[in-house]
Amino acid sequence: MTLTIYNTLTRRQEDFATVEPGKVKMYYCGVTVYDYCHLGHARACIVWDVVRRYLQFIGYEVRYIQNFTDIDDKILKRSREEHSSMEAVAERYINAYFEDMGRLGIKEADEYPRATHTMNGIQRLIHELENKGFAYPADGDVYYAVRRFNEYGKLSGRKLEDMQAGASDRVQVADPEYQKKKDPFDFALWKAAKPGEPAWESPWGPGRPGWHIECSAMVRDRLGETIDIHAGGADLIFPHHENEIAQSEAVTGKPLATYWLHNGMVKVDGEKMSKSLGNFTTIRDLLNRGVEPMAVRLFVLMAQYRKPIDFTADAIAAATNGWHTLKEGLLFGYEYGGVGSGENLTSEIHIQRFQEAVNDDFNFPGGLAVLFELAKELRRQANIIVHEGKTETSPEELQKQWQTLVMLAEVFGLVAQPEAEISSTEGLSDGEIDHLIQQRQAARKAKDFAESDRIRDQLQAEGITLIDSRDGTRWHR
Numbered sequence: 001m002t003l004t005i006y007n008t009l010t011r012r013q014e015d016f017a018t019v020e021p022g023k024v025k026m027y028y029c030g031v032t033v034y035d036y037c038h039l040g041h042a043r044a045c046i047v048w049d050v051v052r053r054y055l056q057f058i059g060y061e062v063r064y065i066q067n068f069t070d071i072d073d074k075i076l077k078r079s080r081e082e083h084s085s086m087e088a089v090a091e092r093y094i095n096a097y098f099e100d101m102g103r104l105g106i107k108e109a110d111e112y113p114r115a116t117h118t119m120n121g122i123q124r125l126i127h128e129l130e131n132k133g134f135a136y137p138a139d140g141d142v143y144y145a146v147r148r149f150n151e152y153g154k155l156s157g158r159k160l161e162d163m164q165a166g167a168s169d170r171v172q173v174a175d176p177e178y179q180k181k182k183d184p185f186d187f188a189l190w191k192a193a194k195p196g197e198p199a200w201e202s203p204w205g206p207g208r209p210g211w212h213i214e215c216s217a218m219v220r221d222r223l224g225e226t227i228d229i230h231a232g233g234a235d236l237i238f239p240h241h242e243n244e245i246a247q248s249e250a251v252t253g254k255p256l257a258t259y260w261l262h263n264g265m266v267k268v269d270g271e272k273m274s275k276s277l278g279n280f281t282t283i284r285d286l287l288n289r290g291v292e293p294m295a296v297r298l299f300v301l302m303a304q305y306r307k308p309i310d311f312t313a314d315a316i317a318a319a320t321n322g323w324h325t326l327k328e329g330l331l332f333g334y335e336y337g338g339v340g341s342g343e344n345l346t347s348e349i350h351i352q353r354f355q356e357a358v359n360d361d362f363n364f365p366g367g368l369a370v371l372f373e374l375a376k377e378l379r380r381q382a383n384i385i386v387h388e389g390k391t392e393t394s395p396e397e398l399q400k401q402w403q404t405l406v407m408l409a410e411v412f413g414l415v416a417q418p419e420a421e422i423s424s425t426e427g428l429s430d431g432e433i434d435h436l437i438q439q440r441q442a443a444r445k446a447k448d449f450a451e452s453d454r455i456r457d458q459l460q461a462e463g464i465t466l467i468d469s470r471d472g473t474r475w476h477r
């Protein structure tokens, strides 16, 4: 059984083969941190989380890196509006990211590089591009000379000539950067600091990096010159990923990634759900309204990952229904405990069918069909047990089906907690936990370590783990 995946670069479904046998290097372009994550971000994070989990399930060792864009015009705008700093805005929404994605059961990446922590790598890359004639300085800015890279457009299939025909010169002339560029399609690698903006020293003067260069630098720093999978939303194919390719490949002469994978958009009334458009529903709003996190996962996984999905109340209701069916199956072993011999039995035929489905370009709906089949059968058996006291099916067979369901559901990050466990961890609301963490931070600042330890222990007793880092404190249940 071979995994085949659709590669945006070649526009074909191809057999999956890694650079290094048994190992996958994977990079996902994460969020720009100036607001709470919405369901579009949830979709991207869930899809790549499951791709990673699935690759691990079929035996690969996966190294998974996801960035935070923490320098950006939109973050700066937010910080001005809030009379705060860019760091403070980024920090707040990075913490919120971990809270929200933690609730959705997204596994943490191996590393989360940030633009502000990658300044050396970024500058080194710009310098090399300049040396090789792909970049030119202009008045404190540095631009990438798009026409110098012959393969520009290979990912998106766009040709500069065609784009030129459609470009509106009037709009561009008004753009101050336009005056400095040798060609309207050139893009900024480095931007000179404007008064009052945060800036980093550089050979081109104080400034900050453009958006695209950070990913090229992070991939190179953390994963190397050629990675196996580069992922992101379909909205990033052009110009972001096209520009990443132009930057990295001009320097290394090697493919940046073998496979380029893109998730489809979450849409609202036919338009992309987006922070900029303001038509978004945040993950926390939806969960705080009582939608179960696993229903959100199902909402995403019930669709082919490359196709757009509409966010509607009906779609969430259907996903919730689906989750309740799966949950009954997943809890079967707890409710009717003591089934079977206690051995780890699994049903090969179901595992095989699950893999056959998912191996076909990550066909998650196909994989889910196997889960639903198992869950429905276990639900039927549970009904028989309830009404007739026992079932004809052997305890071993039931245990086998249940354990297979639990194992395969875990690959999709779908986990049901038995009531007993839920009651021990749901004592505190998220707000209460945040409040306690703030109190603990205040105690630590005041060097009252006895108090800060007491709060940590109290949270621990509620099943909450704190993770301290130099970027602040995160928690998970």
Ligand SMILES: Nc1ncnc2c1ncn2[C@@H]1O[C@H](COP(=O)(O)OP(=O)(O)OP(=O)(O)O)[C@@H](O)[C@H]1O
Pocket (backbone or CB within 6 Å): 029, 030, 031, 032, 033, 039, 040, 041, 043, 044, 231, 232, 233, 234, 235, 236, 263, 264, 265, 266, 267, 272, 273, 274, 275, 276, 277
């Ligand atoms: N509506 C959506 N559906 C699916 N994926 C999305 C959606 N919006 C953003 N993404 C993906 O989430 C990741 C992080 O996005 P990012 O923070 O850059 O959002 P953004 O595009 O700047 O914000 P917005 O478009 O909401 O203003 C990217 O991989 C992006 O492709």
Ligand SMILES: [Zn+2]
Pocket (backbone or CB within 6 Å): 028, 029, 030, 215, 240, 244
């Ligand atoms: Zn990127």
